[in-house]
Amino acid sequence: MAKEKLSSESSKNARELILETAAQVFADKGFDGARVDEIAAKAGIPKSLIYYHFKGKDQLLEELLEMFFKSYRNILREKSECGSGSSKYNKFLTEHSDLLRVVMIESLKKNTKIPTVFRIVEILLEFEKEIYGETDQNREEKHKRLVAEFFTSALPMAGFACYSDAWCDYFKVDKKELYADFADAMQKTHGEYHKKQE
Amino acid sequence: MAKEKLSSESSKNARELILETAAQVFADKGFDGARVDEIAAKAGIPKSLIYYHFKGKDQLLEELLEMFFKSYRNILREKSECGSGSSKYNKFLTEHSDLLRVVMIESLKKNTKIPTVFRIVEILLEFEKEIYGETDQNREEKHKRLVAEFFTSALPMAGFACYSDAWCDYFKVDKKELYADFADAMQKTHGEYHKKQE
Amino acid sequence: MAKEKLSSESSKNARELILETAAQVFADKGFDGARVDEIAAKAGIPKSLIYYHFKGKDQLLEELLEMFFKSYRNILREKSECGSGSSKYNKFLTEHSDLLRVVMIESLKKNTKIPTVFRIVEILLEFEKEIYGETDQNREEKHKRLVAEFFTSALPMAGFACYSDAWCDYFKVDKKELYADFADAMQKTHGEYHKKQE
């Protein structure tokens, strides 16, 4: 079973295959719960190949996070450039929900001095203007916006990306219905907030 | 150093000490990252005492979660009974942020069929009437509300409880300021939503 | 076979058994060539017990060396106190030849900034007076003596302790004969040197 993976994906190089598989396993079990053996087995490669390409389990995580934030920045750039709405953003989160999960799990650990999620805030900050238009607000205003953006927009959306599948399973609702209800809730809450700001 | 703990807290029985310490360590490192050895060391007791009182690491988690959801239900009951506002609720989350962290971390793992956070939704559901008044809405309406409540209220508040300290550290803001901004954001988003529902 | 060890030596505590066995294995294969598995097997205990008592393979070496130099100092003290001759010293080296081997092997590695053998010189230095009588020689004289003592006495004797068995095997000579010839050679070389000093 695992072997199929190898043959069917042998086109892409081993490094990427490992990274992809690691993302899955990390999302499944969390970084600490993940086993290098499992990554290797799932990727259909010997464990030692992982150590040929990466320094260790840690590097796997690092590179994955780097990749995630790089594409997060890209999606935000695109969004601000072509004015594409939040549906694209939502799509991004859903497609990258594996890594999003990992980011959130690692960030929640108290001993993490700087939660990785804050890089999301940092990136949000970079695109301030595109999101809020040319503003010459002071630090306080800026912080207010950041807080609102992070806690009442980014977090719910990330939560949606991570929990929607399980929610549908558990509450026996259709994916479409959940999405509609979520979008509606977001509109009536965070959407309302943005309206107010104008 | 660890020994002080023992003497200063030896009044409370070992069982509770272990549970408390476990909560801390789980919050610090996540369940998978936590080591029974570390719990014992931090509690200043021999590791074997943990196995004397508990079946294993798993039981530690189970009991902790059970405790958390029991008090969560209590706080919701109080809230609905004496009509105390969300500040009390917020206080609860902050005080129990260690366990909240654990709940959220475990819930985020994809292989968790039923994310533990959903028990929050279940409990929310129990107090439906108290929160929304006597409603005879249909299933769809109920779901809509649940979605809104979970993703745009519970999640942001939980996130706030978990990240506020790190946020203050990282963005160099005062705890009061952050709380004020967060409360304001919640008011303008989820608060607005509740207004609409009337 | 390995199990016998456990039963026959279970009187002495595990820690010492491990240390003893480690000394043997280190002497056999050198520290780098030694396997923790082999130490455990030879001692008839599970590998994990080694890690219960010691931090790791390194600590095994450290403690062993510490022990060796401690008893080396003792033998020198005895020698200087009761004036017992070099035969006792020789006996000591022969009895501790396992650790002596380890010391010499590790010392020979070029990347060892401070060869452990030099601790022998240090200890020799401590017993200066006892060995050479009250001397008020200057630094140069002292150094001269140290060099002679180390290279033409300590080293040959250590070499004898390490190689005598193999020598007898290889050159088909009796242990007594070899010892007699060695003692004779030492007498005619280093012994002569000491005579000269008077």
Place this chain on the structure above:
Amino acid sequence: MAKEKLSSESSKNARELILETAAQVFADKGFDGARVDEIAAKAGIPKSLIYYHFKGKDQLLEELLEMFFKSYRNILREKSECGSGSSKYNKFLTEHSDLLRVVMIESLKKNTKIPTVFRIVEILLEFEKEIYGETDQNREEKHKRLVAEFFTSALPMAGFACYSDAWCDYFKVDKKELYADFADAMQKTHGEYHKKQE
């Protein structure tokens, strides 16, 4: 850094470069502590090139030892032919101290049935006549001499070659001073012995 090696020494063929580098690394860490990877890295060549030229790590050691003993024999021949003193011999040992180290390290391992150092004795035996003149001594006399030669001459000299640098470092003495003191000690010990024999 490693790359320079390649370019600056690419004249000499890879085989020799590998051998040279291996000698260094073996001397640094001992055979067991040495890593093929490190040899390759230090030589600035791909690891696989080592396996292209040699059967394995073992062969590297074998060839190196063979080379060492061959040149040892040569130096002894020269010495006996042109009557050049021990300074030339000493120079040889110093220049080949890397391999001498390896020989001594490997010889000290107890599980080595035949310590490689004994080849030194064998070679010494070959040049018996040149060293001691035409002698028709019996086996006992021969053995006596061999023992004296090995333990009170070869060993101290080898030790000097291996430890002199570290000694100077540690005891803060000049190389010249150490050499002078060592030569003096040798003269007063082993030198005295040879005088006696006449």
Place this chain on the structure above:
DNA sequence: CATGAATGAGTCTTCATTCAT
């Protein structure tokens, strides 16, 4: 002639858990 990629058999170490007292 040479090499980047790959690999299997180790090798050290960890950890949850149990045992004997």
Place this chain on the structure above:
DNA sequence: GATGAATGAAGACTCATTCAT
């Protein structure tokens, strides 16, 4: 009621060696 010692099953990582090109 408590605990120091013990342990097996994994876990991360290493390393000499081989392969495909």
